[in-house]
Amino acid sequence: MKKVFALMLIIVFLTSCQFFGAKETTREGALNAEFRTGTQGLTMRFMPNLPPSRLFDNERFVTIIEVENKGAFPVGGSLDRIYLSGFDPSIITGIPLQGEPLLELEGRSVFNPTQGGIDAVSFEGQIQPLGPATDKYNPTVMATACYGYKTIATANVCIDPDPFSRTSERKVCIPQGVSLGSQGAPIAITDVQVEPSPSRTVFRIFIQNVGGGTPIKDLTLLNKCSPYDSRGLEFDEVDYITLEGVEVAGMHPVCKPAQEIRLTNGRGTIVCSLGNTFGRSAAFISPLNIVLRYGYRQTIQQPVEIVASRGFN
């Protein structure tokens, strides 16, 4: 009996250790989990059967779009909106041309690295009669999201103020390129190349549009992102992003382009030069922090068939 009791005590003791120990590991893992990963910012999808694939005229038209922030930056600014278009506004009436505002959606974070905010945006309208000789109408309903976003990337780079030293001292690191992948945003900083020289260190930062949508030069242009804007975004207002800041070793290198970076075929490059004024010749590793700011436009489509109901009245 005593042996059994002792055995049970040991089992309970071991189980509790495992239990609390695992929790510690889970907490540590959570804090260390990378949340700045992925190529998406905001994602949208039409809720099933909203709208249905087939409708009759003289019916209500209801569309609900599920919106999820899969990136690492919050959305929901005053200019962030979703629009519904693609149909004749005389046939499907009541859909606001100014769109619906996007509510605040938190991005993934250190406390919630796997899930960002989710919301549903609904549009309600009315389908008008198709007319005496029109049996069917087949528009493609399009949802367009226009929102502001940021890409924040950090790359640990090696800075060697004396790359061509004649002595054969061992160095902490050797300046070389860093591959970054994606950072939980539709615009990614994919690589950073480091070119050392005695007077300066040059960083070549490679940018790519990986989200499938269209970057917009400035957040103030988000109004023009609407599919109903009479002028729309012009060719020099899309495929541009803004460099908000670059910092390394506590300093701000001089970058070109300084602010607006043009993406050609979805790719762009920034060249930043940092003068070697560190007062030391030893190589060291320092985080290179890059922040990009831009508007972004994404669309999804859903075909709909509207059938005249006059034969059934």
Add this chain to the structure above:
Amino acid sequence: MLLILLLAGCTFFGGKQQVPDVNVHIGREGLTIRFLKDTPPKSVYEDTNFPLLVEIQNKGAADIEAGWLIIGYEQANVEISGETVQPFRLLGRTSADQIGGQEIIDLVGHAKKLSSQMQRVDSTLSVTACYAYTTDATTDVCIETDIYGLAKYQKSCKVETKAMSGGQGAPVGVTKVEPKMIPHENRDKVIPEFTIEIQNLGSGQSLVPEMIDTACSSRSIKHEAFNIVRVEAKLYEYDLDCRPKIGDVITENIPQGIANAGYVKLKEKKGTVICSLPSGISKARGTYLSPLRVHLDYGYMDTIAKQMEIKRPAS
């Protein structure tokens, strides 16, 4: 047994069955005319009677409210008892009646005695139908308000030519629609313009609708009145203005029946009209798909003929 019932129930409730659509606005036929078999026969003896049965059927989508059937024959060789000019009225095909109205005209003919020098003669019998008909063609067209493609946004459709083969349930049909967006003098608007190609797909002749009564009552009309079709077009709620107008295609002084309508002269059975919306569409409507409805009005005349031999009995 239980298993079979269960499976059958699953199929019944689980299957997503859709009621099939019935589209009556397809096909190239309007009114069809045919002699019934051996009526008239290929050969008859002189001074005898023979049956003459004609079947007419409305295989198109429009109703024929006031059509005329005219029997043609050589009076020297044949007599027809009964009305040789008959009115008829036939409903078109609908989703409920996919066959269309039909009627059989029942007449009796008499082959006259041949002159003494003749042993046989060939005589032609014809049936001409003359009626007013309409065609309704609908297609979705893209209204793209960004004419030069300068505005950089994804569009839900693109402006492209629509081919419409197979007819719309009538002998005259729309075969092609070519949309174009033209700048309006107001920078915030565009003018949608459509070049609409029309073709006579049947075996008969069309004629200007304003002259149907004259033509069908066997009064003579000018040859220029033939092969003309009146065209109206609508972009959902907007009435389009079509041209050329009637004065551009016919010299006879016929008033323009409908102000916005255009008139097309078919040459070798084809012709085009241009329809546009001069008031323009606001660019603030974005780019979208809209139904374009083309309505054709015309008279139609079609004839069938059959040869019959009248012979003297061998004696």
